[in-house]
Amino acid sequence: MDEVPWSQTDKTVIPPHALAHLPKYGSEKWEIAYKEPFGRCIVAKEDIGEGERLYADHPLVHGPKQISALLCLGCYSQLYQEAYHPCSKCRWPLCSTECELKGLHHLECSAFVSANYKLNLADFGEENPLYESILPLRCLMLRNTCPEKWKTLRAMEAHDEPRRGSELWNVEQKNVCEFLVKKLKMSVSDDLIHSVTGVLDVNCHEIQAGAPDICNVRGLFPLSAMMSHDCYSNTHHTFTDDMTMIMVTSRPIKKGEQVTATYTHLLSGTTERRKHLRYGKFFDCVCRRCSDPTELGTFFSALRCTQCGGPVLCKDPLHPNNTYRCTECGNEVPVGVVSRLTNSVYYELQDADTGDPAALEAIFNKYEKLFHRNHFHLIGLEHSLSQLYGRSPGYLISELSNKQMDRKIECCRHVLAVIDVIDPGISRLRGLTKYELHAPLLMKANKEFQLQHLTRREFVRQLQDVLQLLRDTSYCLQFEPASTHEGQLCQIARQSAGELEQWICTVKQLPENNFLSESRYQINHDEESDSDCCIEDLSLEALLKKVESY
Numbered sequence: 001m002d003e004v005p006w007s008q009t010d011k012t013v014i015p016p017h018a019l020a021h022l023p024k025y026g027s028e029k030w031e032i033a034y035k036e037p038f039g040r041c042i043v044a045k046e047d048i049g050e051g052e053r054l055y056a057d058h059p060l061v062h063g064p065k066q067i068s069a070l071l072c073l074g075c076y077s078q079l080y081q082e083a084y085h086p087c088s089k090c091r092w093p094l095c096s097t098e099c100e101l102k103g104l105h106h107l108e109c110s111a112f113v114s115a116n117y118k119l120n121l122a123d124f125g126e127e128n129p130l131y132e133s134i135l136p137l138r139c140l141m142l143r144n145t146c147p148e149k150w151k152t153l154r155a156m157e158a159h160d161e162p163r164r165g166s167e168l169w170n171v172e173q174k175n176v177c178e179f180l181v182k183k184l185k186m187s188v189s190d191d192l193i194h195s196v197t198g199v200l201d202v203n204c205h206e207i208q209a210g211a212p213d214i215c216n217v218r219g220l221f222p223l224s225a226m227m228s229h230d231c232y233s234n235t236h237h238t239f240t241d242d243m244t245m246i247m248v249t250s251r252p253i254k255k256g257e258q259v260t261a262t263y264t265h266l267l268s269g270t271t272e273r274r275k276h277l278r279y280g281k282f283f284d285c286v287c288r289r290c291s292d293p294t295e296l297g298t299f300f301s302a303l304r305c306t307q308c309g310g311p312v313l314c315k316d317p318l319h320p321n322n323t324y325r326c327t328e329c330g331n332e333v334p335v336g337v338v339s340r341l342t343n344s345v346y347y348e349l350q351d352a353d354t355g356d357p358a359a360l361e362a363i364f365n366k367y368e369k370l371f372h373r374n375h376f377h378l379i380g381l382e383h384s385l386s387q388l389y390g391r392s393p394g395y396l397i398s399e400l401s402n403k404q405m406d407r408k409i410e411c412c413r414h415v416l417a418v419i420d421v422i423d424p425g426i427s428r429l430r431g432l433t434k435y436e437l438h439a440p441l442l443m444k445a446n447k448e449f450q451l452q453h454l455t456r457r458e459f460v461r462q463l464q465d466v467l468q469l470l471r472d473t474s475y476c477l478q479f480e481p482a483s484t485h486e487g488q489l490c491q492i493a494r495q496s497a498g499e500l501e502q503w504i505c506t507v508k509q510l511p512e513n514n515f516l517s518e519s520r521y522q523i524n525h526d527e528e529s530d531s532d533c534c535i536e537d538l539s540l541e542a543l544l545k546k547v548e549s550y
Ligand SMILES: C[S@@+](CC[C@H](N)C(=O)[O-])C[C@H]1O[C@@H](n2cnc3c(N)ncnc32)[C@H](O)[C@@H]1O
Pocket: 011, 037, 038, 039, 040, 041, 156, 157, 159, 202, 203, 224, 225, 226, 227, 228, 229, 230, 281, 282, 283, 284, 285, 286
């Protein structure tokens, strides 16, 4: 029988073996503590500033995600049908002979060889369920190959009892237990396999490291596995090329406060986040954002009242079975209607060509009158649109009409207005969105300047706004490794900021006849504000007023 997992005997003490391999598993800044209802968690021992490095965490084990397209089990590069190298020993698809010895492939390779299991390469379709067994198998192999790592793994939370008999448990019974026991003839109990898949489901992090085509990889990070969840978290992590996780603070943390991460998708609503956390992580989130019907004033899960246009909110988001109500006219909307409406957007998105801005705009237009302006579906659509305008075929930045350019700007600003609240400080999403916003603003400013529509003062002001966006981009992406898309954008943003600074200096010295006079500009501007009701102020207050004026 396997040893009793430490986590089931005494959760209040940190077992020395659980973190012993880490060079430092506490620091002058933070420590691991135990707090109900969170369990083990990381707590700040002193005030910690924004952007401070907390620790580097090395993966105990890593492997493909449960659902994965063809990838190399040595280096995790994406593979293509008929263009891969079958391992000379076990026949798993790899990039080359070199990859037979790379990473952790030796673990499953020896198991497949000793079971004399003949892998049918014809089985490899778009997504192969066999990948689901690889990481559990690698974990189980640690029992003999690396007992210290195995002990650390077994000390992690598995939620054995609540998982037993769940939908997830049944899927894993079929895809993992049956395969490992019946096909690979491993002498291991179903319970132990489920405990391992439990540890993986509860504690794994997706790894985004190395070459850009490396995807669908997950790993167990012993220190980060101690961190609690918060929908308004205070950390940000990146990976080095060797898959080391670097944890930094995304905003200041007070002494005694927990150091937290987000286990779920930030751009989803309270009901959806809480469902995801209950289903996959077995707890009910009661964080500040989940407890607040307005989600920190963003109205991210609110509908738009069909009677008066006011925000329709769930009265008690921690008990979402009650009716939604308009905060202005009291109009009630049954919870069933809210979920049907929310789900129908998911269904439409499943069927839509999500790479086509026109298809997303059609969905946006259909639901805009039903959801609050900041509803997560609308913000999600605008997030996608902010990236598609300027990048997708037929919509490259040089091809955008003025209207499309303005729409890109509007989408970026709406997304930023929300993420500035729910994900402030160092955030990948903020960095990327600020980068998306800088390009159309810069193009517009330069164009207006060329047409002599701007005074020097106004042109410099617009360029300085763009400069600030570039500086914010590089600030938000400063920890991203240079090999990643985000790391490259950070470099580009830094370089562009330098060039823009020079351009601003030049503009300040250009002869006056390049610019519109201040008096002429004032007249034009006054005429525009009489005719144009477009608001530039995109604070939540202004967004609300805009919605209410429809
Ligand atoms: C990755 S582990 C975190 C470490 C865990 N507390 C432990 O002692 O091993 C995730 C588990 O921690 C608990 N947890 C994390 N964040 C929580 C929260 N905000 N509220 C309640 N439980 C939480 C849940 O049991 C969750 O499944």
